[in-house]
Each structure stands twice: as C-alpha cells, then as structure tokens.
Amino acid sequence: xxxxxxxxxxxxxxVGSIHGNTGPQDFVGMLDFAxxxxxxVLDGTRTDYAADEAVSVARTGVAANYFDRDGVLxxxxxxxxxxxxxxxxxxxxxxxxxxxKNLLTDTPTDGSNVSFGASGVNTPITLSWEGSGxxxxxxxxxxxxxxxxxxxxxxxxxxxxxxTPFTATINLSGDTSFQQVExxxxxxxxxxxxxxxxxxxxxxxxxxxxxxxxxxxxxxARVVVPTRFSDDYSYGSGSGSIxxxxxTGQGQGGLYVTTNMNNLAGANDTIRRQADGxxxxxxxxxxxxNGVLRKEIVFGLGFAGSGADVGLISYGLSARATGFExxxxxxxxxxxxxxxxxxxxNLMNAIYTHVVIYDRLLSKDELDLxxxxxxx
Numbered sequence: 219x220x221x222x223x224x225x226x227x228x229x230x231x232x233v234g235s236i237h238g239n240t241g242p243q244d245f246v247g248m249l250d251f252a253x254x255x256x257x258x259v260l261d262g263t264r265t266d267y268a269a270d271e272a273v274s275v276a277r278t279g280v281a282a283n284y285f286d287r288d289g290v291l292x293x294x295x296x297x298x299x300x301x302x303x304x305x306x307x308x309x310x311x312x313x314x315x316x317x318x319k320n321l322l323t324d325t326p327t328d329g330s331n332v333s334f335g336a337s338g339v340n341t342p343i344t345l346s347w348e349g350s351g352x353x354x355x356x357x358x359x360x361x362x363x364x365x366x367x368x369x370x371x372x373x374x375x376x377x378x379x380x381x382t383p384f385t386a387t388i389n390l391s392g393d394t395s396f397q398q399v400e401x402x403x404x405x406x407x408x409x410x411x412x413x414x415x416x417x418x419x420x421x422x423x424x425x426x427x428x429x430x431x432x433x434x435x436x437x438x439a440r441v442v443v444p445t446r447f448s449d450d451y452s453y454g455s456g457s458g459s460i461x462x463x464x465x466t467g468q469g470q471g472g473l474y475v476t477t478n479m480n481n482l483a484g485a486n487d488t489i490r491r492q493a494d495g496x497x498x499x500x501x502x503x504x505x506x507x508n509g510v511l512r513k514e515i516v517f518g519l520g521f522a523g524s525g526a527d528v529g530l531i532s533y534g535l536s537a538r539a540t541g542f543e544x545x546x547x548x549x550x551x552x553x554x555x556x557x558x559x560x561x562x563x564n565l566m567n568a569i570y571t572h573v574v575i576y577d578r579l580l581s582k583d584e585l586d587l588x589x590x591x592x593x594x
C-alpha cells in the first residue's frame with residue numbers, strides 16, 4: 219500500500235517531532251517502527267509506505283518466535299520481520315537477531331547432559347529458561363561470565379576454554395521451562411524449540427528508502443538492546459556487530475559502522491571502509507569513538523563525496539573525518555546483520571525503533587544533537 223499526501227514542506231518537516239526527532243527537520247526518510255509509520259518527504263510531498271515496502275528481511279530456517287506489544291507469543295515465517303516489545307525500556311520496534319541453535323534435543327532433567335561441538339576458545343555459551351527457578355551448566359571447560367535477564371528469560375552466559383568437543387551437565391532447581399542452550403549467543407533467542415535453528419536477520423532498506431541514499435547521506439538509528447545488566451557483568455552482546463552499513467554491490471565494498479560493546483565501558487566503535495574488490499577483513503578505519511555502553515544507543519553513519527568525508531554517531535558521541543578516497547555508488551543499505559568486515563556478524567540481538575535519513579552529511583553540531591535523540 220502506498221499513500222501520497224500533498225502538503226507544504228514546513229508542515230511536512232514538523233512531523234519529525236512526533237516521531238521523537240527534534241534534530242534537523244530536513245530529513246527525507248523516516249522509518250518509525252515503534253508507530254508503524256514509514257514515509258519519504260521529497261519536494262514537500264510526503265509518501266507513506268507499508269512495512270514490507272520499507273524494509274526487506276532475509277532470514278533462513280524455521281519460523282522465528284517473538285513476543286509482541288501485548289505479550290503474546292508470535293511466530294514469523296522465514297524472511298518476514300519481527301516486531302518485538304521490550305518491557306524494561308518500553309521500546310517496540312523491528313527485532314534483529316543473529317543465527318542461533320538450541321543444542322538441547324529434548325526436555326532436560328536435573329543432571330542431564332548437553333554436547334558441544336568443536337568451536338573456538340572463549341566462544342560464548344548462553345543457558346536460558348523461563349520461570350522462577352534456577353539453572354546452571356557444570357563443566358571444567360566452562361567459566362560463568364555473568365547472570366542476567368533478557369526479556370522474559372533468565373540467562374547465564376559462559377565462556378569455554380577448549381576448542382574440542384565436550385559435554386556439560388545441566389543443573390535444574392525449582393520452576394524452569396522452555397530451556398535453551400545456545401552457542402555463539404550473548405543473549406538468548408526467544409523460545410527456540412529443541413534442536414531448532416533460526417537464521418540471522420539481514421535487513422535492507424526497501425527501494426523507496428534505498429533510493430534516498432546518493433553520494434551524500436546521513437542515516438541515524440535508535441537501537442535498544444533488550445537485556446538488563448548487573449553491575450559486574452561484562453556484557454558483550456554487540457561485540458563485532460555492524461548496526462549500519464551502505465554497500466556498493468562490488469564484493470564487500472562499502473562503509474560500515476562497527477560496534478565492539480565488549481564491556482561496560484564500550485570500546486572502539488568505528489566507521490570502516492571496504493574498497494570495491496578488497497578482500498573481507500582488509501578494510502580501513504576512518505574514524506573512531508570510545509564511549510560508555512548504554513541499553514539504548516543511537517548509531518549514525520554519514521558521508522559526502524561517496525565516502526570522501528564521513529561522520530559517526532555512537533554512545534552519545536559523534537566524530538567527523540575528511541580526505542578519504544571515494545567509493546563507487548552505493549546500492550544497498552543495511553540496518554543490522556551486514557557482514558564482510560573482519561568477519562563481523564550481527565551479534566547485537568537488538569530492537570530498532572527508528573531510522574531517519576538525510577540526503578546530506580550532517581554537520582558536527584548536528585551529529586552531536588542526533589547522538590542523544592530518542593534517549594530516555
């Protein structure tokens with residue numbers, strides 16, 4: 219469904235404040251996942267689009283579960299978006315998750331075993347469950363990193379010390395149900411069935427919004443990570459993730475925002491440039507921010523001259539840098555799930571509530587203003 223509304227540019231721009239954007243009002247695209255409104259503003263004309271025109275979601279495997287705003291468990295078929303509600307932050311939006319598999323093949327009992335295959339040392343392991351009881355994993359090869367709550371699930375994250383296969387013992391006490399053991403997971407996936415795999419969500423902007431991205435643009439997204447942290451928990455849910463990217467279509471060419479939320483202090487969020495035809499992992503860091511980890515984060519990727527100048531927003535801070543070699547034309551824009559830089563993957567397991575698009579690189583002052591947009 220497409221609806222076109224004719225209006226004057228001043229009135230059209232003023233709707234930005236309705237969507238929480240009190241920054242520059244000359245945006246050309248707004249994706250408000252929280253309200254289910256997606257529109258462009260071109261030459262004073264607002265055009266509204268349906269959700270499936272605004273974004274395209276690629277996700278292989280079985281249907282993926284999620285809880286909606288009313289707390290009802292829903293199931294989304296492959297390649298269909300999920301819209302999740304986070305009770306702690308009162309945030310609702312597009313849910314972007316990484317691939318995960320429940321290693322449990324049947325309902326566990328206290329003292330039963332779970333098997334782990336060969337994988338890298340320090341690979342994160344997450345045990346999660348629902349209910350008031352407690353659960354844990356016991357193995358000489360596992361070290362408890364921390365305990366936390368993610369949505370409706372209690373969880374414990376472990377790291378492992380070997381790369382060879384081994385088994386661990388599951389300890390259960392009290393009321394526990396819908397148990398899951400996931401490898402490579404820093405947050406639990408919503409209600410994975412036993413021996414069930416759900417693919418990563420790779421989200422790209424639909425044609426009406428992708429066409430807004432020319433040789434100059436700024437894309438700003440509000441991201442909420444649905445996890446409650448304890449003070450001593452080293453949280454790594456966004457480690458090695460790419461929340462925003464524009465790609466050239468030539469191999470892995472493009473500009474990528476990379477985030478490394480390895481601990482409560484945050485670390486080394488960057489814009490990285492991958493040249494056309496350059497091998498994955500050979501990209502160059504253009505600008506960098508160190509900031510304080512937040513549950514709610516605004517990420518921004520801006521550029522002019524097809525990447526000759528860039529701007530970055532992360533952790534409530536911003537940076538600009540100039541004088542780089544431009545890239546060829548950008549053909550796709552990703553929000554979560556983009557890969558190709560240093561083997562980065564979508565590890566964030568996050569809710570995107572808003573994405574706003576400008577057809578220019580914002581100034582440093584404007585980037586500073588947008589860096590705290592939508593923040594509670």
